[in-house]
Amino acid sequence: MEQRRAKSVAIIGAGPVGLAAAAHALERGLKPIVLEAGPHAGEAVRQWSHVRMFSPWEYNVDRAARKLLEDAGWNAPEPSHYPTGGELVAQYLAPLAERTALRDYVHTSSRVVAISRAGFDKVKTKGRESAPFSIRYRNGAGTLSLEADSVIDASGTWFNPNPAGANGLTAIGEDEAQNAIAYAMPDVLGKDRSRYAGKRVAVLGAGHSAIGTLIDLVRLSESAPGTQPIWLLRGNNPEKAFGGRANDKLSARGELGATFARLVKDGKLAMEVGFQATHITKTEAGLRIGTGSACCDRHVIVDELVVATGFRPDFSFARELRISLDPALECPPALAPLIDPNVHSCGTVRPHGARELAQPEPGFYIAGMKSYGRAPTFLMLTGYEQVRSIVADIAGDREAAERVELELPDTGVCSGSSLDPGSAASCCGSTPEQATNVSCCAPARTANAPASCCG
Structure with a gap:
């Protein structure tokens, strides 16, 4: 009797979700082929190895x-411990990719540059569904x-930050x-310390990466005099960045917001x-970041800028495939109403799967952070x-594909800063010399001060 060939599944990315997909594929008797652009599994996580997770x-x-x-023979970590990104790699992702049955299916330093259907360009339809995918x-x-x-x-999306x-x-x-610009969340207290110590540093953004970096910069200022953190907030309500604080069901995330709120309150x-940054100019005085505002020449002058805007x-590599994306979020259209950041916060998105993530190109799915497009949740x-x-859908198990097998904490599971959730945060330190860094248009404000264009 002729042995039936196992279906093959190409998985782009060997991060937590990509490796999980490969594990489920093996469990279903499928053949995973994991292509990771970086030299190691979990390459993106390695970039934020200093960050402690909220979960x-x-x-x-x-x-x-x-x-x-x-x-x-893996020894599982203590379930209640909050790992850093580095611990997530060392104790989970690296062993999973290198010491289990997955090791024969993970190909590192393999960057996908294009995907199509074998023998079909994007326009040709007849017989398309039965053609295998061609991955270059x-x-x-x-x-x-x-x-x-x-x-x-x-x-x-880690290697494609917003500007x-x-x-x-x-x-x-x-x-x-x-x-003079870094994106996401540099290791301010670790390997990047010399870059920021004693400098005027602006952080643009209002999410967890931004406030985590600002907390670390305040801590740096305690041991490196002259370090002056400046928070550039696009919106007019700083308190939104403080989160749920004591009401957050994830205590580590709540403490991050509470710590940041105290730092802001204490100046x-x-x-x-x-x-609203529009212009960045290198000058003898430093990096001049301007808003281009119609009412005045509002700007700050700093030595370094951290852009933490998501x-x-x-x-680009899926151009020859027939994919459909929400025009605003750039995510699968069926998922958009569930994750729209104008409506949802972290934790209000219900579990979802193949049905919401399927594309007009049969057999092609977008999963993980990329499936959320520009949404941050x-x-x-x-x-x-x-x-x-x-994977259940690919294996033909429609019942399992439709079934929900996940219950989330009320406020979800995200990742945070280097704040240790098990200890109280110190807010000691000298007040930055703010007035010399901020233009006359908008003097340094506290959370309770009015937000007008020209101060």
Whole structure:
């Protein structure tokens, strides 16, 4: 009797969600092919290895991945411990990719550059569904290609950050000032300390990455005199960044917001609200960040700028596929109403799977952070549920694909700053010399001060 060939599933990205997809594929008797652009599994997580997560280990391990690890003799971390990104890699992602059955299916330093249907361009329709996917990728041997029956794009968004410009475009001069700009969440207290110690540092953004970086900069100022953190906030309500504080069901995240609120109240950092950056200019005095406001020449002058304004997906390699995206969020259209940041906060998004993530191109799915497009509310545990459902759908188990197998904490599972959730945060330190860094248009404000264009 002829043996039936196992369906192959190409998985783009060897992060937490990509590896979970591969684990579920193996469990279903499918053949995963994981293509990771970086030199190691979890390459994006390694970039924020200093960041402590808001969620303990019990929320960060996928079920199918756990089984593979346990079969390999893995000792699970303490469920209640809050890991850093570095611990997530060392104790979970690296062992999963290198010491389990997945090791034969994970290909690192393999960057996907294009995907199509074998023998079909985007326009041709007849017979398209039965053609395998053709995945072109680059590694040390050059440009190669492989075929797969299905594709799960779990490549994430980490390496495609949003720019500083308030209109979604790079600020004029931003590209030319790259040597004084960092994106996301630099390791202010660790490997990047010398870059920021004793400097005037502006942080643009209002999410967890921004406030975590600002907290670390205030701590840095305690041991490095002259370090002056400045918060550039696009909106006019600083209190939105404080989160639920004591009411947050994830205590570590709540304490992050509470700590930041205390720092703002105590005047530990300068603040510019309603700051819509449009121009960045390198001057002898430093980096001049201006708003281009019609009412006045509002600006700050700093030594370094940290842009923590979120991320956006890159679909350039899927141009020959038939994909459909929400026009605002750049996520699968069926998912958009569930994750719209104008409506939802972290934790209000119900579990979802193959049905919401399916594309007009049969067999192609977008999962993980990338599935959320520009929305900032992605939860790791939600990603695990996504790929469980997707793999079930690929395997033909429609009942399992439709079934919800996830219950989330009331406020969700996100990631935070280097704040240790088990200890009280120190707010000691000298007040930054704010007046010398901020233009006359908008003096440093506190959370309770009115936000007007010219102060």
